[in-house]
Amino acid sequence: MHWLRHRGSTVLDRVRNPAYTGDNRCLPCTGVNAVFAVALAGVVAWAGSPLLGAVSLAASAAVIGLRGYLIPGTPTLTQRYLPSRAMAYFEHGSAQTALDSHPEPADVSDRDRDNVLVEHGVLVPCDGGADLCLTDAVRRAWTDALDAIGADVDAALSESALVDAESSEFVVDESAGDFAVSVDGAHAGRWPSREAFLADAAGAVALASELPGWHGLSSRTRGIALGELRLFLDRCPTCGGDPDFQRRTEATCCRTRPVTTMRCADCDASFVEVVGA
Known part of the structure; x- marks a missing residue:
């Protein structure tokens, strides 16, 4: 049985795409493909049977899990068509201000x-x-x-x-x-x-x-x-160093974006980081 498990693991390793799985998994791409997989399973269940729909969903989930995406060309399509706000949410969660210690009350005036x-x-x-x-x-x-x-x-x-x-x-x-x-x-x-x-x-x-x-x-x-x-x-x-503005381009799984930071190089302290769309 050991050789059988080893053979199965080898097959999975050949199918798996490390460029888009594990730490390299693109969450926006995964989200888009998951929505497509559910929609596809719904169509199959409606046109065929609930069992076929369940099989379709399980197969799609396996492909997404092993390959990173189901729709060919997903990374390019996601970068081109998914709104920047949606990608930013997947990458960092909901947007935060530079100082998030002050939640805005309901009666804030203009x-x-x-x-x-x-x-x-x-x-x-x-x-x-x-x-x-x-x-x-x-x-x-x-x-x-x-x-x-x-x-x-x-x-x-x-x-x-x-x-x-x-x-x-x-x-x-x-x-x-x-x-x-x-x-x-x-x-x-x-x-x-x-x-x-x-x-x-x-x-x-x-x-x-x-x-x-x-x-x-x-x-x-x-x-x-x-x-x-x-x-x-x-x-x-703390160290009296001179804060300095730096600009760089940050590459994520689906896009590149400008990042402006204000840091003190002497003590490696960050003061501001602004991520562009």
Whole structure:
């Protein structure tokens, strides 16, 4: 019996396509083919019998499992015709903002959705109107807050009010490569790095002192504003390095897309990552 199992395994290995299975499996392609397989089984069951439909579905599932797709030319067809939003969902799940610690309440007004940094003069036109720059007052307040907080996470949490809880209740998790905060076991916030969190904490302190009504804004709007403010960071909060923008092209199973990142090379800290469509 051992030789029979070995022979069966060898046959499966010959049929299996490693380019589109295992770690290389394209989830959008698999999803499209699964929908097609179910539709095909439905047609077979309607035209023939439920048993034939079940056999068709089982055969299609086996082909998708071993080959990665059922429809010839699937990777090209998926890249060409599947909407970018659908592919992004398969690749990363539902879209997230730069700072996801501030869920938007139901009563957020249109005013809350405006760019509050521009509206309140935190960002002003510069270079002849071709760009936006931080005002000197906000830059000084942000720098002072960065100096005061340093790399002290507890101080950052307690002084910034980024998370509505006592500092003794915070739990920080960096095991996944980012910086996550939870309170009593519930997710409260996530940043791309400890350095990004410290930058936002200092930014919250600065905006609270320089922007009227900061704490009256929705938590969602404050989160977006801090993510935008982070783009103007001129030094890393932990090592003092210079954050730099980098652009690259990222290849996925079904497409290529531009990715813009803001990182500190000296301490390998990520501040912003924007993935194009």
